[in-house]
Amino acid sequence: DTAVSQTPKYLVTQMGNDKSIKCEQNLGHDTMYWYKQDSKKFLKIMFSYNNKELIINETVPNRFSPKSPDKAHLNLHINSLELGDSAVYFCASSPGLARTDTQYFGPGTRLTVL
Amino acid sequence: GQNIDQPTEMTATEGAIVQINCTYQTSGFNGLFWYQQHAGEAPTFLSYNVLDGLEEKGRFSSFLSRSKGYSYLLLKELQMKDSASYLCAVRALGNQGGKLIFGQGTELSVKP
Numbered sequence A: 001d002t003a004v005s006q007t008p009k010y011l012v013t014q015m016g017n018d019k020s021i022k023c024e025q026n027l028g029h030d031t032m033y034w035y036k037q038d039s040k041k042f043l044k045i046m047f048s049y050n051n052k053e054l055i056i057n058e059t060v061p062n063r064f065s066p067k068s069p070d071k072a073h074l075n076l077h078i079n080s081l082e083l084g085d086s087a088v089y090f091c092a093s094s095p096g097l098a099r100t101d102t103q104y105f106g107p108g109t110r111l112t113v114l
Numbered sequence B: 001g002q003n004i005d006q007p008t009e010m011t012a013t014e015g016a017i018v019q020i021n022c023t024y025q026t027s028g029f030n031g032l033f034w035y036q037q038h039a040g041e042a043p044t045f046l047s048y049n050v051l052d053g054l055e056e057k058g059r060f061s062s063f064l065s066r067s068k069g070y071s072y073l074l075l076k077e078l079q080m081k082d083s084a085s086y087l088c089a090v091r092a093l094g095n096q097g098g099k100l101i102f103g104q105g106t107e108l109s110v111k112p
Helices: none
Strands: A004-007 A010-013 A019-025 A031-037 A043-050 A053-057 A064-070 A073-078 A087-094 A109-113 B003-005 B009-013 B018-025 B032-037 B044-049 B053-057 B060-065 B070-075 B084-091 B100-102 B106-111
Touching (some): A019 A087, A019 A109, A031 A073, A043 A064, A043 B100, B003 B084, B009 B018, B018 B032, B018 B084, B044 B053, B044 B070
Antiparallel strands (some): A019 A073, A043 A053, B003 B018, B018 B070, B084 B106
16 A cells, blocks of 8 residues: 555664665656655755656765666665764655656655664 | 745644745746655645645645745644644756755644
8 A cells, every 4th residue: 555665664773884775666656766854854855766767866975876676666775874874764756757746755764873 | 056944843723823934045946845744754745836826725725926935834723633844845947857955844833
């Protein structure tokens, strides 16, 4: 039933480790996104894929690497984790890039780097 | 630059009406969205405006004035479950891949 799902929901890890977050949508959408929400609640776009092609890559450290194996999946791999990476990461999807297309968010992954 | 401003916090009483304002200055405009986010949960879509005027959806309405760079979300007959953060977001122009630029959100507390 879940439209946009993410795993894991919580991730606690040590500085310097490498970790991945997975996202899947069953809405048949063409476009997927990764957002980061910091402790001040600002939700900021990181990446966007349309039909498996990267179309947005905001000023994000290259330790962050997204991968879209197919239109329904968008994963986020983070190398050499730092304290400042602690945040909630949300995946989202939309039908496409039309201006009326609404983005639907997954439940979020709370990453804590110790 | 891109700037979206909302009040940080608001308090209102159950049964009342509350208006949450949002002003924006962005390099392009392709529509404005309002999302609701309960603590520890995902943002959920409330409304979308791209033309000037009021859009009504049950207890929630949203207004847009593009010339003033201004929107508001109106919540009527407030209920306790409306206590949440309300996020205003502007959609960038087409070649930026549907990017949404979010304000910091307005934390609304509804009191009995």
